[in-house]
Amino acid sequence: MIELQGLTKRYGDKTAVDHLTFTVRPGVVTGFLGPNGAGKSTTMRMMLGLDNPTSGDVRIDGKHYAQLSEPLKYIGALLDAKAIHGGRTAYHHLLCMAQSNRIPRHRVDEVLETVGLSAVAKKRSKGFSLGMGQRLGIAGALLGDPEILMFDEPVNGLDPEGIHWIRNLMKGLAAQGRTVFVSSHLMSEMALTADHLIVIGRGRLMADTSMSDFIEKNSRSYVRLRSPQREQLKDVMAKAGHTVVETADGGFEVSDGDAATLGELAAKHQLVLHELSPQRASLEEAFMQLTAESVEYHAHGQVGGPPVGGPGAPARGAAGQPGAPAGAPPSAGSPYGGSPYGQSPYGPSPYAPGQAAPQGQGWQQPQQGGQGAPPQAPPAPPNAPEWGAQWRDQGKKKGH
Template sequence: MIEAVGLTKRYGDKTAVYNLSFQVRPGSVTGFLGPNGSGKSTTMRMILGLDNPTSGQVTIGGHPYRRLPNAPRQVGALLDAKAVHGGRSARNHLLSLAQLSGIPARRVDEVLGVVGLQDVAKKRSKGFSLGMGQRLGIAAALLGDPQVLLFDEPVNGLDPEGILWVRNLMKALAAEGRTVFVSSHLMSEMALTADHLIVIGRGQLLADMSVTDFISANSADFARVRTPDTEPQLREKLGAALTGAGGHVLPEQDGALRVTGLPLPRISDLAHEAGVRLWELSPHQASLEEAYMRMTQGAVDYRSTSDQKAGLQQPLPPGAEPPVPVPGQGQPGWYAPPPPQQGGQPFAMPAGGPGAPAGPYGGAPAGAYGAPGAPAGPGAPAVNPYAQPAPQAPAAPPAPATAPAATPDASSPAADTNQPEDAR
């Protein structure tokens, strides 16, 4: 098991990881998610003893990595598939690693077969494609038959067959009782592979829960209802009936109705009582990607700017830009931690964050869709065509946040002044 307690890493006045605590348990695949620059790679480097934490500690099986006897036989890792001498063949690369750890040479041929590189074992790795390099890195991680495995973007560069192979490999390793910790940006693949998720943003823990609970806590589920397109009056009649029963209705562009606040059987009963025929009545649950985007929306550091059409479109003067709405802001489950860059000053979880009471479909509370003045979901205000909306006062633009100047932490090791990719 991997356990981090109060893990913090600073590079001068830049805090890459702040007060991070979590556990990675054996027997399941744990996904490690977060935007670019959130501190994932820094965390993995600290787990493997490549970087020293500024404060806190992380252990594997109760011991720091550097104190593990014959660590390669207990922990396998893939952090950088390019960390291979290009002049060596695949077999010689693995053979050198095996000799350093006292692993029999026959194990080299075994892992080459596991990753499918047995036919190119004598070829120099500098001629390998990105996907072949990934397979070689996975082979190196499996070389000591370890009980703890860490993979950073293991499917990068793999074709669909290779992605399926990695997925099945991760599940098989976890089924054997091993601890499997996987970092990836492919949400669709994590949804199929991971059993548990650890999500961080700007160096802080955002979520530590199962995939099912994560999706439920960070999505606004709804029922989709459709009436005959040739009879628009039936849609209006049904909308009024649903609103009168306490539901919240939002019309969609294709003519269907998005309903929250009522369970599907109740919607069906109301339609039957109103004499309305239904062409569709289906539940909708957000995907892992939608839930992840909702959770991490406020923790993204790198955003593209709009194209200025090669100078033909003049940008707005400073201070004239309208405030940009943040999808999901103000709804339960939305959490945007401020960047812990000013000397790692602590900050608290705002009220209404993850763990707030959810509505009937597990996501936004009653009123999240269609209620006057409530947000309708990512990027659009809610409008209830069947209720009289209350007047809204214009919102003042947010004031720029200020923070005191930071001072470098004297305990930061001089050897760690070069920032890794996640700390930039």
């Protein structure tokens, strides 16, 4: 069991963790969620004595981590899969950990077999992929056969088989009565693994509840219906006291009734249903709803678009386009309403956007001096010195 009481951590005027109080209980997988910068990693580091709290207390089975004489036998943790000596083999990395906590040597072979790294036990860890490093870190957490396990982003870098394996491993450990505490940003995977959730935002506790209660309280569930007899179905639902919301595709959403009740009501009035489907919110939707005001880092704009204001954005010219010279009119024929670089030296295109030039003709500048006038050539670029000329002896044409 892990117990936190008023746990607080400040870095100068920045409060990373703000009076956190909760208990991680045995027998269930407890998910630890929060946006980036919420204080999850700092909290887990304080649990393991890697960071000292500014105030508050955290205990592992009633003791501070520093009071555990052989800590790997009490709590196993994976916080950083790359926190290993790259020159050591997987076997010797685990053997060093085992000897420091008086763990039998045979346990190293057992955990390597458990995580599927027996075939590479004699290889140096610096050549491991991210997924193999994750497996080695999990092996280190399991080494002392502890009653408490902590994992920070355990599925990072794992392939689908590895994700399925670690999910079942955590569930199996909890079923044995162990305490399993896992932090992850993969909501879909957390929804399949965790039984209980602890959610923090900006260092403060936001939720400490079961998975089902969290989704129910922080999201909207409804039943979706579609019928060729739209008006009759709407009237029947309204007379029965249900609130019906029409959708753009001609369906209905009813949030104050279950699918079985609504289906029986339609059948009673001999109404044909093309769709009757309960729509349940996902963990991701519920999480986004709860933490919307606690997200510290927001992304803006869209990929490939020009910067919108701020440092580095091109100055707007008088024509309203980035970089356009003052008084420059938009380029006619541009499907985007004007060139961002001002007028082309070739003049506007004589063809509509998307229209190809006639066969055998190239693109030509419209003439003002009558038909048949030769097109004007574009201005030649200024002469630039040859690269490297400043290092050459011009008499011998060699570098000096």
